[in-house]
């Protein structure tokens with residue numbers, strides 16, 4: 001194959017993908033917000049089976065994938081998908097991510113990809129700026145908040161054991177001083193996965209009681225810290241996955257510091273409150289943390305997969321992760337992305353973050369965050385007057401927690417009625433939201449973090465939700 005041939009091959013199949021992708025993004029604006037095809041239906045569309053003996057035409061493969069994607073995707077790129085905590089992707093971020101695939105760089109070292117390294121370095125600086133974190137902190141680009149929590153705890157483990165005179169990188173945890181771990185009763189489950197993965201276990205941890213909004217109680221934490229001996233790690237969160245509430249870090253941080261413990265903050269989406277002058281107070285004190293995990297694929301609206309780990313201890317960050325190798329070539333003064341993450345080879349995911357931040361600017365990020373929160377309040381205000389609706393949380397951020405009550409007002413039926421309403425909303429398809437269990441109550445969870453959602457989308461969705469409630473009553 002000569003070069004002209006190779007670039008022709010690229011241009012026709014990439015043009016096809018661009019056409020299909022732009023068509024998809026148009027259709028998704030009005031399509032049913034959920035998925036109405038079964039796994040078997042998709043398998044039929046995506047034949048051939050068994051595995052074909054001979055290769056097939058690339059354009060045809062792209063077309064068939066695109067056809068299946070029209071049916072087999074959640075409309076999370078659309079403006080009325082409120083399930084889990086799911087961002088969309090800004091057009092510039094999607095486009096930048098296409099370049100990343102076209103370049104196909106191995107983003108592990110500067111030598112392998114100067115552009116990946118330099119752009120990541122710029123994006124790291126901008127992230128600390130927009131989230132108001134200290135400039136000296138280290139930054140790593142990982143796949144999501146799960147990996148950011150994991151990486152934070154690897155660094156925490158190194159740091160607290162080193163202070164106790166133990167070299168965990170060399171000697172592992174066998175015979176190490178036991179590390180006390182305190183988490184919130186409502187820590188996200190990824191904290192527990194991360195604790196498992198770093199060898200700290202998820203069953204031996206202390207769970208600190210929370211208040212009526214799901215925030216860790218500082219008085220209870222102080223009591224637990226008094227009892228804890230030896231090296232210690234405390235896991236807090238800003239952005240409770242149900243209520244959106246933030247643990248009171250300005251009260252928590254001094255207590256954790258005076259005990260010499262490591263303070264980790266899971267801020268997968270809640271950390272973005274820091275980008276807004278009017279919401280920043282919710283995360284006050286985060287700059288006193290030792291590590292922070294967040295996502296870019298949620299509220300910053302870049303494509304999956306994109307999470308970020310920040311630490312206040314750059315040396316510990318690298319010492320915990322880097323195993324020297326003679327064939328790795330470091331470049332003086334340049335960033336080697338692999339030294340901040342558990343990954344070795346990986347995609348240049350910092351580039352979509354750079355593009356999103358540059359396209360929005362400080363004002364744009366602030367507006368995006370504030371707009372989503374104002375949409376959440378608008379949604380709550382539209383639902384609240386209905387006699388069969390109870391809003392369970394203070395809508396302080398982008399999450400709305402709703403309980404639906406049957407007309408007979410029988411408490412035993414509330415869970416079943418709420419589940420029926422959620423199923424009805426999912427079937428209707430104007431918008432999509434899921435159910436959760438919170439403080440022993442079944443509730444619907446509405447999360448708003450898509451850049452393209454408008455007030456009209458909120459009003460349409462609220463009307464659709466209430467009409468399901470009326471229909472089922």
Ligand SMILES: *Cc1c(COP(=O)(O)O)cnc(C)c1O
Pocket residue numbers: 085143144145146147188190237239240241266267268269295307
């Ligand atoms: C979403 C979320 C996570 C997990 O993030 P991923 O990006 O899915 O890995 C962790 N913690 C909180 C609070 C979250 O909302």
